[in-house]
Amino acid sequence: MCVRHLFAVLVVGLAAILGEASLAQDTKQVPTAGRTPVPLPAKGKGEQCVAPVEWMRRNHMTALEHQRDRTVREGIRTRQFSLKGCIECHAVPGANGRPVGVADARHFCRTCHDYAAVKLDCFECHASRPAEAAQRAGRIDVQKDVAELARYLEGLER
């Protein structure tokens, strides 16, 4: 009995040491898909995120929630914590060159949310990929306005 106990203690101790080692590997941010899977989100555009990465990992949801209320209720449309901004910066190109939507497991948000098993419901309403160029073309475009104006007046003359 005593020998068995000793053996069990040894096994537990060994496991603990091994676990410690793998944890140490995690905290060093070694992005290897070894025995312990780690989420590997794609890198965003630009040099840095809108806030320190460590802070974003823990607080992005709070920042997004406050921004959402400010935007919907008051019409404040600053870019720093805008969901649209996140989506544009963190677009992951798919096979056809077009950014992948949230249906694809490579989507930036999904990589971590899948790993942590946290449900993402933003994209039931929001677009999960950046607006296409045609959509963005709806923005103020003086050249286009002038061309449209000319066309309208041509129509009047005819």
Added chain:
Amino acid sequence: MSGDVRGQAPCGCDAGAGEARPSAEEANAAGIHSARRWFLKSAAAFTTVALAPGVTLMALTGGASPSAARPPSQPASSGQRWGLLIDASRCPEGCSACVSACSQENGWKGTGHPRTDAQWIRKLTVRDPKSSVTRSVPMMCQHCASPPCVDVCPTGASFKRADGIVLVDKHICIGCRYCMMACPYKARSFIHEPLTDQLAHAPRGKGTVESCTLCVHRVDEGRTPACVEACIGAGHGAMMFGDLNDPQSEIAKRVATLATRQIRADLGLDPGVRYQNL
């Protein structure tokens, strides 16, 4: 108002869009008209270029020129009250340019269930039973000063922004549809089906109520709503957008001088959408 308010479903066509433009004979009838148009054309093009982003087609039509874009960090101000003025005599029957522009801008479309499909704006034909005179007008959220949809909302999702735009905060809408019952204009609709590929500037999803937002995303950029732009583009110019609180704005001047009316003014809701020649 008589007739079926859900009468004409958006057909997505621009049929008749060009019909209200002056005919060829009319345009060629007097040389003076042609000369005036030439002058207007060059003058308008000049101002559009010179004043850069704030100027749109509105400059030409003498329509409302909405205020310059607010800085993104500034909240909407209660000093403004956005509104529409619709000239029923210039809105031809059969034209649905405003409806298709709204649908395209905000990404709503039919799912084959006309009774329950989303409908942010629709064309109505109103008829006076005594004289049989008919008018065709667009009908959308009237952006009331005292909106009944806001009064009845149990969660506070239905709200009025400081500048008078009535919206649904879909984050906290539970989809009870009480606001749809309360709205005398039948302006709101409920999304029954799951959606994908929504537009980035117009989030919408299953289980929430929605309605005309007065193109709030465009207004915040200093632009006019898509329906107004389309109406001008189609050559009718029946819709005008602007700040009802600014006495210098074209819309406020017209409201002050012309006989305009609010639909169901008897309810005392003070809608921000006004109609003339109805």
